[in-house]
Amino acid sequence: MGKYIVRRLLTAIPTILVISFIIFAILELSPSDPTGNLPLTIPPEVRAKIREALGADDPFVVKYVKWLNQFFIAEPLNFIETVTNITFPGSEERTRVISWATRGPVIDIIAERLPQTLWVVGSSYILGVLIAIPVGIYSAYRQYSIFDQVGTFLMMVGFSVPTFFTGLMFIIIFSVNLKWFPSVYDTTLVVTDIETLQLQLRQMIMPVTVLTLYTTAQMSRYTRASTLENLQQDFIRTARSKGLTERVVVSRHVVRNSLIPVVTLIALGIPGIFAGALITEQIFRVNGIGQYLIIAIQGGDLPTVQTVTFIFAVLVVLFNIVADVLYGILDPRVTYT
Amino acid sequence: MRVKLTLLAVLFIFSTLFGGAAMAQDMQEVTILYWQASSILNPYLSGGTKDIDASAIVLEPLANWSPDGSLNLLLATEIPTLENGGISEDLTSITWNLRDDILWSDGSPFTADDVVFTWEYCTHPEAGCVQGDEFVGVVSVEAMGMHQVTVTFDAPKPNPFRPFVSHIQPILQKAQFGECLGAEMSACSEQNFAPIGTGPFVVEDFRPNDVVTYVRNENYRDADMGKPHFDRVVFKGGGDAESAARAVLETGEADYAWNLQISPAVLDSMEAAGNGQVVVAYGQAIETIWINGTDPSPDSPNRSVWMEDGSNPHPFLKNMTIRQAMSMAIDTNIIAEQLYGRSGRATCNFINSPASNVSMNNTCDQDIAGANALLDEAGIVDSNGDGIREYDGHEIRVQYQTSTNAVRQNTQALIKQWWGQIGIETELRNIDAGVFFGGDPASPDTYQKFFSDVEMYTTGSASPDMESLLSNNRCGQAPRPDNNWTGSNIIRFCNADYDAALDELSSTAGAEARAAIIIRLNDILVQEYALIPLVYRSSASSAYANSLGGVDINGWDSEMWNIEDWHRLDM
Numbered sequence: 001m002g003k004y005i006v007r008r009l010l011t012a013i014p015t016i017l018v019i020s021f022i023i024f025a026i027l028e029l030s031p032s033d034p035t036g037n038l039p040l041t042i043p044p045e046v047r048a049k050i051r052e053a054l055g056a057d058d059p060f061v062v063k064y065v066k067w068l069n070q071f072f073i074a075e076p077l078n079f080i081e082t083v084t085n086i087t088f089p090g091s092e093e094r095t096r097v098i099s100w101a102t103r104g105p106v107i108d109i110i111a112e113r114l115p116q117t118l119w120v121v122g123s124s125y126i127l128g129v130l131i132a133i134p135v136g137i138y139s140a141y142r143q144y145s146i147f148d149q150v151g152t153f154l155m156m157v158g159f160s161v162p163t164f165f166t167g168l169m170f171i172i173i174f175s176v177n178l179k180w181f182p183s184v185y186d187t188t189l190v191v192t193d194i195e196t197l198q199l200q201l202r203q204m205i206m207p208v209t210v211l212t213l214y215t216t217a218q219m220s221r222y223t224r225a226s227t228l229e230n231l232q233q234d235f236i237r238t239a240r241s242k243g244l245t246e247r248v249v250v251s252r253h254v255v256r257n258s259l260i261p262v263v264t265l266i267a268l269g270i271p272g273i274f275a276g277a278l279i280t281e282q283i284f285r286v287n288g289i290g291q292y293l294i295i296a297i298q299g300g301d302l303p304t305v306q307t308v309t310f311i312f313a314v315l316v317v318l319f320n321i322v323a324d325v326l327y328g329i330l331d332p333r334v335t336y337t
Numbered sequence: 338m339r340v341k342l343t344l345l346a347v348l349f350i351f352s353t354l355f356g357g358a359a360m361a362q363d364m365q366e367v368t369i370l371y372w373q374a375s376s377i378l379n380p381y382l383s384g385g386t387k388d389i390d391a392s393a394i395v396l397e398p399l400a401n402w403s404p405d406g407s408l409n410l411l412l413a414t415e416i417p418t419l420e421n422g423g424i425s426e427d428l429t430s431i432t433w434n435l436r437d438d439i440l441w442s443d444g445s446p447f448t449a450d451d452v453v454f455t456w457e458y459c460t461h462p463e464a465g466c467v468q469g470d471e472f473v474g475v476v477s478v479e480a481m482g483m484h485q486v487t488v489t490f491d492a493p494k495p496n497p498f499r500p501f502v503s504h505i506q507p508i509l510q511k512a513q514f515g516e517c518l519g520a521e522m523s524a525c526s527e528q529n530f531a532p533i534g535t536g537p538f539v540v541e542d543f544r545p546n547d548v549v550t551y552v553r554n555e556n557y558r559d560a561d562m563g564k565p566h567f568d569r570v571v572f573k574g575g576g577d578a579e580s581a582a583r584a585v586l587e588t589g590e591a592d593y594a595w596n597l598q599i600s601p602a603v604l605d606s607m608e609a610a611g612n613g614q615v616v617v618a619y620g621q622a623i624e625t626i627w628i629n630g631t632d633p634s635p636d637s638p639n640r641s642v643w644m645e646d647g648s649n650p651h652p653f654l655k656n657m658t659i660r661q662a663m664s665m666a667i668d669t670n671i672i673a674e675q676l677y678g679r680s681g682r683a684t685c686n687f688i689n690s691p692a693s694n695v696s697m698n699n700t701c702d703q704d705i706a707g708a709n710a711l712l713d714e715a716g717i718v719d720s721n722g723d724g725i726r727e728y729d730g731h732e733i734r735v736q737y738q739t740s741t742n743a744v745r746q747n748t749q750a751l752i753k754q755w756w757g758q759i760g761i762e763t764e765l766r767n768i769d770a771g772v773f774f775g776g777d778p779a780s781p782d783t784y785q786k787f788f789s790d791v792e793m794y795t796t797g798s799a800s801p802d803m804e805s806l807l808s809n810n811r812c813g814q815a816p817r818p819d820n821n822w823t824g825s826n827i828i829r830f831c832n833a834d835y836d837a838a839l840d841e842l843s844s845t846a847g848a849e850a851r852a853a854i855i856i857r858l859n860d861i862l863v864q865e866y867a868l869i870p871l872v873y874r875s876s877a878s879s880a881y882a883n884s885l886g887g888v889d890i891n892g893w894d895s896e897m898w899n900i901e902d903w904h905r906l907d908m
Contacts, residue, residue: 036775038384038467041799044776044823046469053465053523095524101383102376102545104526109545171580176587183580184370184573184590187547285575287374287547295374295546 001328004336008321019313024064024306032300034100054100056302067306070097075107101301109292110308116187117276117288119200124208125273128215129266135216136223136262137255140231151220158217163210167283170206181206185286207284211277215269222265227258260330267323271315365905366569367885368591369897370581374546374574379529380505381459382522384467386895389505390595391549391572393895395442395534396507399433399452400498402893404618406691406801408498409898412439412447412508412535417497419846428493428846433501435484440556441510442539449480452501454511456488463519468506471499495846496802503800504895508535537565537901548573559901566887566904579603585880586613592882595896601678604880613882617680620876620892621690621806622797624681624748626737626869628654628663630829631815633736633788641787643815643829653728654735654790658715659761660866663791665711666755668703673872676744676751684873688859690892691801693848696856699863701870708759719760726760734762735790738782740770745793748871778821785816787827795874801893804842804851807858810867812836828867835861 034056035047051057055066074094081087096105135155139148175183182203191200230236231254239249276290285291289308296304328334375391377383399413408416414434417423423432439447456478459466476489478500488500501508510533517525531540535558538551551570554560573591581594586607597604597615604615631649633641639649653659669683685701688694712718712726717733719726726733737753739745746767753763766789768782773794781788798806812831816824835858842854862868876892887902 031772031775031777031780033775033777036771039386039799041470041797042384042467043470043825044821046467047776049469050465050467053463053520098523098526099376099545102526103382103523103529104377104545112544113547171583175590176583179588182590183588184576184584186573187544188542188550188571282576283580285573285580287544287575291374291575292546295376299376 001336005325012317015317016314020310023309027302027305028060034300036300067303070095071307097303097307099301099304101299106304106307110289113288113292116286120204120207120286121211121273121277124211125215128212129219132216132219133223136220137227140224140227141250143228155217155220158213163214164279164283166213167210167280170210174206185284187287207280207286211280223258223262226261227254230254230258263330264323264327267319267326271312271319274315275312364569365567366571367567367903368571368573370584370591370594371574372576372578372581375549375572376546377529378532378540378543380507381466381468382529387574390895390897393504393897394538394551394570394900395536395540396532397534397536398503398507399501401503401898402801404889404891404893406893412436424497428495430487430489431497432485432487435486437484439535439558441533441535442554442556443533444556445512447535448483449486451508451511452486453478453480455509458509458514458518461519464522471506475500493844495844495851496804499800504898538570547575565901582607582880585882586610589882592885594880597878597880613880615878615880616890617875618877618890618892619690620797622795622874622876623687623689623870624795624872624874626791626793626871627828628660628791628868629787633790642817652731653733656728657866658711659717659728659733662708662712662759663756663761664701664866664869665704665708666759667752667869669701669871672748672751676747677872680875680878681872684870686859687862687868687870688803688855689873693852694803694855696859698860705758712759724760725762734764736764736766737791738766738768738789739793740773741767785822785827797876803855808839811839830867832861
């Protein structure tokens with residue numbers, strides 16, 4: 001198993017490099033211009049100068065190698081320096097990945113935004129999984145019961161109604177009419193005492209609910225399908241005929257086996273948390289990673305788009321490995337050599 | 338037991354959620370929503386309104402523009418004029434006397450050195466300064482002592498109020514930005530994220546593309562007058578215009594929401610909730626139909642290329658009668674009322690502000706019968722019975738392009754219908770705004786390339802002086818392949834009287850005399866039907882809560898121009 005993991009990690013390196021190149025090439029080929037959003041009154045000569053100062057007109061290879069150097073050498077060294085307070089030689093000359101829009105280090109902004117994304121998207125993911133699994137199992141166990149019918153209906157609604165609609169509906173009901181929850185998320189809020197915790201919970205409740213609805217819908221469908229499949233297996237009949245109680249049959253034999261594919265699915269979904277929820281963040285002004293990426297795309301901010309998309313790609317690759325490894329651990333039939 | 342516990346837990350959650358609702362507010366705080374989040378607080382590195390407005394709360398120019406287009410002094414003692422000697426007789430220099438009682442927010446004194454430094458900062462050859470155009474023609478900026486500064490131009494500048502005037506070019510502190518010259522400009526993110534200013538507030542915390550918080554500047558010059566009235570400003574970005582309006586007008590979570598480009602009907606219904614109101618400000622922004630002066634036909638080897646000898650004219654739009662008929666067929670009132678609502682007024686003029694610049698010589702009431710008669714009289718008739726008039730062997734079919742935007746597409750539909758009524762067929766086209774305004778010389782769809790017969794977009798002027806806007810249409814400045822399609826004369830206009838009047842304008846000082854020439858220039862453009870002005874658009878449209886006092890929305894400068902006067906009204 002250890003050998004397998006090492007091999008997978010090693011093969012991931014070229015994969016990641018190829019991905020980074022492809023992302024860069026796509027962005028380079030796209031017609032975006034960092035000065036495109038400037039007012040029309042700014043003349044072309046000034047625009048050309050700005051592009052020159054940003055290095056936006058450098059040849060593709062120069063830009064790519066510069067980015068590789070910044071991302072894989074300068075940023076990690078800088079991170080080690082800030083954590084350990086040791087200064088490496090050449091610390092002054094090293095340039096970090098600098099955003100064209102904010103002229104600040106991209107990584108710092110990502111780090112600044114990670115908390116709100118994790119708070120909102122992460123907690124909705126956990127909540128979604130916690131609700132989805134029991135609901136899915138019970139729906140399958142009592143297939144075609146009222147609970148299953150109602151559950152299926154609700155899940156279909158959650159699955160098919162887009163978050164920009166539910167989000168807006170929540171705002172109109174709970175912010176505009178009832179005035180229970182704020183529609184604007186305050187990212188500067190620091191939880192220090194009970195009062196600020198209340199505020200934090202109040203502002204999180206709507207975006208989290210919107211996202212939870214979606215995650216729950218997705219996960220519970222998978223759990224239900226997987227459970228149904230296992231309920232019809234021969235070993236379940238055997239277990240029942242051995243005289244085991246229903247409780248033991250379901251919890252030991254059905255659930256355990258049914259959750260194997262679900263766990264994989266959960267692991268594969270984790271990178272999505274870091275990517276943020278683009279639309280939901282926008283609606284509630286959570287201003288996390290998703291919103292940052294959108295703004296960068298609109299502004300033609302190549303270093304930011306490249307870095308954020310790339311980090312996302314790395315996470316996808318890593319969690320794919322995690323999912324595969326988990327699968328091997330959970331399912332004894334699967335062996336890796 | 339279990340039921341009880343669950344109930345208790347539910348009760349606890351609810352009490353925590355709603356218990357904190359009534360929090361004591363001892364700090365006076367104002368919340369401003371910009372649906373585009375601010376990315377940097379240095380207007381020399383970003384031209385976005387979101388960034389200029391966020392920095393205007395901290396940084397100040399020598400003087401700024403009031404909503405009526407007049408100058409308002411901030412860091413100078415008087416407005417330089419010819420009479421007080423502030424403007425030299427030959428119009429080539431302007432001398433500002435600075436106030437000697439101004440402190441930066443860090444407590445150090447503000448001097449002429451800071452002004453000189455700001456010029457050096459922006460004009461450094463490696464800088465890539467966004468506001469570089471504002472300093473074009475400036476030969477030197479010199480400190481004449483601690484509190485006097487002279488700006489010298491390379492030629493007479495009858496309107497010298499450009500450098501250091503308005504919030505797009507505020508004064509930076511030399512002590513703070515001294516290391517950030519040239520290529521280092523971008524590396525100074527610490528400075529760019531928290532500039533030290535002379536304005537009413539100081540940056541407390543800046544999160545790029547998210548939120549800026551400011552606290553009162555204790556060293557503000559009018560601190561003894563109780564200004565600013567607020568202790569804290571929260572400048573929150575993100576989301577969209579509609580939800581920003583909702584947060585002010587319906588939920589009351591924010592006090593001010595910027596640039597609400599949303600349907601008038603939606604805005605009206607939100608305003609009816611009674612929490613706040615929508616205000617608009619007018620600067621100079623005219624939605625205009627631009628008429629191509631050159632031949633844009635796809636089979637022409639010189640598609641939309643202007644020639645010095647005038648050899649590539651438009652096959653039928655070169656005829657003024659056709660252009661006049663096209664203008665007469667349009668009802669600008671319907672467009673303004675139905676499509677723009679409170680954010681636009683019908684206009685017959687290209688120049689609509691300040692009030693003294695507006696020509697009274699033009700009318701533009703819709704007259705379809707008159708337009709038809711005019712064309713018939715000129716012999717431009719439909720001879721082959723297909724419902725479309727011909728001129729000189731060309732069917733009058735126009736391609737009409739603009740950017741993708743609901744209001745623009747509705748305008749196009751109306752105008753297509755009216756032009757149909759005078760025997761002109763219109764093919765409509767809309768292009769993504771990013772491409773249309775993107776200026777990519779490789780794209781055939783930019784407004785500069787103008788591969789179309791007519792196009793529509795808004796143009797404007799950031800300063801109340803119209804000289805640079807009108808100079809755009811000087812002969813010879815057309816976008817062409819040899820200038821990489823970057824010229825400013827989009828309509829490829831070439832008129833000797835117009836150019837002569839422009840020359841006169843550039844050597845005439847005095848507001849009245851200049852206004853007369855500006856009116857003449859406007860009349861040439863409009864009466865030659867070189868372009869068709871449609872709607873005088875508000876340049877700003879924002880909402881603010883009823884409890885917020887002192888807001889005076891400004892079409893000529895940052896909307897935050899008088900934030901020190903904003904205060905909480907007793908409700």
